[in-house]
Amino acid sequence: MKIVLAYSGGLDTSVILKLLKEKLSAEVITVTVDVGQPEDFTAIEEKALKLGAIKHYTIDVKEEFARDYIFKAIKANALYDNLYPLSTALSRPLIASKVVEVALREDAEAIAHGCTGKGNDQIRFDIAIKTLAPHIKIIAPVRDWGLSREWEIEYAIKHGIPVKSKVYSIDENLWGRSIEGGVLEDPTVEPPEEVFSWTVNPNRAPEEPQYIDISFEKGVPVAINDVKLKPVELIRQLNQIAGSHGVGRVDMIENRVIGLKSREVYEVPGALTLITAHKDLERLILTKRTLDFKEIIDSEWAKLVYQGLWFEPLREALDSFIETIESMVTGVVRVKLHRGSISVVGRSSPYALYDYELISYFKSIFDQKLSIGFIELYGLQAMKAYRHWLNK
Ligand code: ARG
Numbered sequence: 001m002k003i004v005l006a007y008s009g010g011l012d013t014s015v016i017l018k019l020l021k022e023k024l025s026a027e028v029i030t031v032t033v034d035v036g037q038p039e040d041f042t043a044i045e046e047k048a049l050k051l052g053a054i055k056h057y058t059i060d061v062k063e064e065f066a067r068d069y070i071f072k073a074i075k076a077n078a079l080y081d082n083l084y085p086l087s088t089a090l091s092r093p094l095i096a097s098k099v100v101e102v103a104l105r106e107d108a109e110a111i112a113h114g115c116t117g118k119g120n121d122q123i124r125f126d127i128a129i130k131t132l133a134p135h136i137k138i139i140a141p142v143r144d145w146g147l148s149r150e151w152e153i154e155y156a157i158k159h160g161i162p163v164k165s166k167v168y169s170i171d172e173n174l175w176g177r178s179i180e181g182g183v184l185e186d187p188t189v190e191p192p193e194e195v196f197s198w199t200v201n202p203n204r205a206p207e208e209p210q211y212i213d214i215s216f217e218k219g220v221p222v223a224i225n226d227v228k229l230k231p232v233e234l235i236r237q238l239n240q241i242a243g244s245h246g247v248g249r250v251d252m253i254e255n256r257v258i259g260l261k262s263r264e265v266y267e268v269p270g271a272l273t274l275i276t277a278h279k280d281l282e283r284l285i286l287t288k289r290t291l292d293f294k295e296i297i298d299s300e301w302a303k304l305v306y307q308g309l310w311f312e313p314l315r316e317a318l319d320s321f322i323e324t325i326e327s328m329v330t331g332v333v334r335v336k337l338h339r340g341s342i343s344v345v346g347r348s349s350p351y352a353l354y355d356y357e358l359i360s361y362f363k364s365i366f367d368q369k370l371s372i373g374f375i376e377l378y379g380l381q382a383m384k385a386y387r388h389w390l391n392k
Contacts, residue, residue, distance in 0.1 A: 001026045003139065004103040005112040006095065006125070007053075008032065009044035012114035014161045015152045016141045017051050020112060027054045028112075031102050033095040034060040036174030036232070051161065055106075059098045062174060066231035069094055070175050072319060073271075075219040075326045076301040077279050083252045084264065085271035086305055087176025092121055093310035096128035103136055110137035117143035120257050124308035131311045168195060174235055176248075176268035187263040191251055198239060198267040202246030202340030209338035210245060211345070214238075214277045216333070219326030221274055235270045242269035245337035257307050273342055277333040280344040285328050285351045297321055 003020050007013045007030035020026040030048040034041060041058045048056045069090045072078075078086050103111050111129055115122035117140075126138055141147055156163045167182040179195045193201060215223040221234055229237065242248055248269025254262050283291065297318050304315045331349025335342055358366045 001110070002029065002106060002108040003027070003110045003112050004029045004031060004099055004106060004108045005053075006031055006033070006099045006114070007044070007048055007056075008114065009039065009047055010114070011152060011156060011161070011163060011166070012142055012147075014047065014051055015147070015156055015159075016112055016114055017048065017053060018155075018159050018161065019141055019145075020139070021052050026110075029053060029055045029057070029102065029106055029108065031057045031059065031099050033098045034058060034062060035065050035091045035095065036062050036236075037172045047162075057102055059102075061094055061098060062232045063230075065091065065094055065174060066235055070235065071220045071231065072322075073175070073305070074221065074274050074278050075322050075329075076318070077275050077282075077298045078302040078305065079275060080302045080306040081252065081255060083250055084254065084266060084306075085176055085268045085275060086302060087173060087266065087268060087271065088171045088178050089120065089124065089306050089308075090175060091173045092124035092308070093128045096125050097132060100129055100132045100136070104133060108136070110139050112139040112141065114142055115140050118256075118258070118260065120306065120308065123257050124310070127308045128311060174232060174239075175271050176266055179265045179267075180262065184263055184265055187253060191249075191265045195265055196249065196267060199243040199248050199269055200246050202249075205244070205246035205339045207339075209336050210241065212241060212335050212337070214274070214333050214335060215331075216278060216281055217330050219278070219322075219329040221278075235274075238270035238273050240269075242273045242337055242342065243267070246340040247337050247342050248272050249340070273335060273337070276342050277335050277344060278329070280347055281331050281333050281349065282329055284331065284347050284354055285349050286325065287353065290325060294322070294325060 001024055003024070003026045005013060005017055005020065005028050007017065009032065017028055017030065020028050030053040032041060032044050045056045045058055073086060073090055080086055080089070099111055113125050115125060122140060122143060129136060129138055153163055168179050168184070169181045171178045177198055183189050184191060184195065213225050214221055215226070222228060224234060224237055248267050248271070250266040250268060252264055254264045256262055282294070286294065301315065301318045301322070304310070304312055304318070309315060328351045330351060331347060333344055334346035336345045358364060
């Protein structure tokens with residue numbers, strides 16, 4: 001039996017690699033997908049082969065992740081429950097599709113992954129795999145065979161799998177870093193400083209604010225301070241700059257798909273900066289009706305992606321709607337980063353609906369008398385109804 005294993009190099013997937021060989025006498029092919037996590041991919045490959053994988057693939061999808069996933073999320077101002085920029089959630093369908101590609105190429109019977117039965121990631125992986133390759137079996141040993149952490153550690157020691165003491169469950173990629181577990185499981189406890197690695201403590205961030213100009217073209221960021229950057233580089237730079245000002249820490253109670261509430265901590269400096277800037281630019285350019293309606297679409301988009309429904313046709317349909325609107329979202333946003341806060345302090349666009357000539361207190365071409373008749377008709381029904389209600 002040939003099995004393709006989504007392999008991170010961590011304890012769970014290393015134990016799984018050995019178990020698949022031992023229990024199912026499987027030939028295991030490991031796949032590590034590089035979505036921007038700070039890992040030594042050569043070391044991961046060596047580890048996989050040493051533990052008995054017959055072949056290993058490292059697939060760099062950073063560019064694709066930025067262009068086809070993160071940029072869509074920016075256009076949709078994607079924040080699940082208004083707080084979480086979906087860093088982990090967005091990466092899952094892409095990782096799954098690459099693992100499926102390998103499974104098809106290698107003519108494997110099954111795909112294995114390290115998800116537990118409690119989280120969202122099992123849903124995202126399983127649905128993606130079942131959608132793209134319905135004939136392939138899915139094995140999630142931690143969930144399906146009920147592996148406990150203690151059992152895994154014991155098994156790892158017995159089989160020469162290196163065990164590092166691990167307090168938190170961390171998932172990291174270009175769009176953000178999520179931290180779960182340890183003391184964070186007590187929602188009354190403030191996240192200790194040690195959980196953070198992308199952001200400085202806002203109290204220790206520079207006293208001086210930093211201003212940056214972010215240029216957008218058709219809804220996606222293309223330059224910082226007028227320097228054109230490729231997607232991956234642009235996101236990396238913003239993570240670094242915003243993180244150095246203590247921007248991007250999120251601490252929330254999250255509603256998981258399977259109904260559990262969990263306490264999640266995220267570091268998402270670039271994501272929050274870009275979404276804040278993008279949203280502000282939209283407010284300058286889009287009509288009020290469009291903005292109001294798009295908020296509903298945006299929130300549905302974030303829910304679908306969070307819930308593992310990337311391949312749901314509705315997501316593509318929402319993307320077409322968003323794409324149409326974003327064709328106008330071009331301009332520059334000036335953002336101020338200071339001790340944990342992001343504020344937009346300036347914006348401009350060739351498509352701005354804001355019109356100085358109309359709104360200015362100083363000199364205006366706006367004919368104020370037009371308002372008199374407008375108010376009469378605009379309030380007509382309400383004024384009339386009020387009389388009826390009084391005499392009821
Ligand atoms: N709660 C987040 C989500 O569902 C993050 C999950 C992080 N995964 C992990 N293995 N630590 O998208």
